[in-house]
Amino acid sequence: MTSRILPILVFALVMATIPFVPGVPPFWIVLLDNIGLAALVAMGLVLLTGVGGLTSFGQAAFCGFGAYTTAYLTTAYGMSPWLTLPMSLIVSGLAAVLLGIITMRLSGHYLPLGTIAWGISLFYLFSKLEFLGRNDGISGIPPLSIGNWKMLDPGSIYFPIWIAVIICALLSMNLLDSRTGRAIRALRRGHIAAEAFGVQTARAKLLVFIYAAVLAGLSGWLYAHFQRAANPTPFGPHLGIEYLFIAVVGGAGYVWGGVLGAAVVVILKEVLQSYLPLIFGGGGGQLETIVFGILLVTLLQLAPTGMWPWLTAWLPSGDSRKRPAPADALPARNDHRPDTGVLLQVDKARKQFGGVVAVNDVSFNVQAREIVALIGPNGAGKSTTFNLITGVLAATAGKVAVLGKSVSGAPPQEIVKLGIARTFQHVKLVPDMTVLENVALGAHLRGRSGAIASMLRLDRADEAKLLAEAAKQIERVGLGDQMNQLAGSLSLGQQRIVEIARALCVDPMLLLLDEPAAGLRHMEKQQLASLLRQLRDGGMSVLLVEHDMGFVMNLANRIVVLDFGTKIAEGTPADIKTNPDVIKAYLGAVA
Known part of the structure; x- marks a missing residue:
């Protein structure tokens, strides 16, 4: 637990002190605000695309739902901005349910094409609705406030933005480190193996799609009160593509990669906008996109899996030999197997x-x-x-x-x-999950904790039982020494044995x-x-x-x-x- 919380506390302390450091230019604070807003969307894409394997180019539209909900309710009905927060998240979530029921049925290249289609459609919808101000949008949005303290400047709204980033990062990490998280991670290798162990893949896809949309809606809500105006421009398909770039550059399978990717892309864009006109005498505007693209491709060549795993590879790794803590045995699912x-x-x-x-x-x-x-x-x-x-x-x-x-x-x-449990002719493991995590997927039906309990870390007793059962079956098939290795690093024969251990977890x-x-x-x-x-x-x-x-x-x-x-x-x-x-x-x- 300490290994998870301590780095987050250190990061939170560092971010909290930045605005109070003497001599920090106000522009840097604006830049950090923009990084935080982009990081929220990117974290959702980490789970949706990097972990779940579901590519979406339309996340900017969900930012629009969050921003326009609070903009309309605060200006038309005088609601407190804090009261509009749950409404913005609910509207973003409901929009994700409606779009996800249709979109998540698609696969292959049809899925990203589908997200592009509704991303463009919603962008034009925002610009045509009269009550949303058409292309002019809604202005005069009240700032966030606590008592008499109004967050009118970038330095004050900085704190809600980064508190949201840290809380959402912690919730996302908790979700991935759970029974539900393993089900989401199994989606990337196709639905057949996940469904063979009881995962409701359609439900898991919709869950992660809604979660990513809610994070984007939160970013949109904060953006509206940061800029104090909302118009369709920041919620178009070009921003949806940029958010996906952020997730990929940072490390599409890593929560903190979303934060790092946001920092890299936002700062890189700002540097190019500031210095290219000076270099080319005011004619650098057309070159900005070209240079930006070249630099992103170069980054991906240097770090194909993203910058976060590239950076963490230089850090000392923890104890990979650690076994799950002892836990109460899971109840048998087949106590009454017929003898004849x-x-x-x-x-x-x-x-x-x-x-x-x-x-x-x-x-x-x-x-x-x-x-x-x-x-x-x-x-x-x-x-x-x-x-x-x-x-x-x-x-x-x-x-x-x-x-x-x-x-x-x-x-x-x-x-x-x-x-009835099975293995497959062609091995169906998730290569970037450990042997323990792959085998624990077999016990999916023997756990009960859902997504909310996982995010709030209320699933620890249930999770301990599942991991202990997985460890027991791994030892049973003779792969105890490989328990914490990535499944993709094993030989084909060992991977087949891992599949048997996973099937045995079904009992x-x-x-x-x-x-x-x-x-x-x-x-x-x-x-x-x-x-x-x-x-x-x-x-x-x-x-x-x-x-x-x-x-x-x-x-x-x-x-x-x-x-x-x-x-x-x-x-x-x-x-x-x-x-x-x-x-x-x-x-x-x-x-």
């Missing part, structure tokens, strides 16, 4: 992609306390069958049932609640493993086989896809063989070894 009977029933499952039949009326089951292998040549439909079972794909025909209950058409979030009754032994050395495969036998003996069933026949034959109780989407054999390893159809599928008719 059918857990999973796949009945004539079929999946067509146009004219291609990937899975052709396949039927099999998985019993309690059983390891079943699903094998076949490449392209046999094994991973597609996994996706049908876990809800990633909807079956064209047939039925999938868990404990006799049909789950056909159910989303992945509902299927994992029944106690499943049925574990689906897609090529878990790929990339493992001989001894690692033996350790994995031993672990899977222990899981089976402990009451867990396993369904695995694997190409290593030695591994499969020595482990599985039963084997199901697919070829071109059709089941061609099922039986014990001894039966499968001598089955002529299996030999033909693997070795060819001549063999």
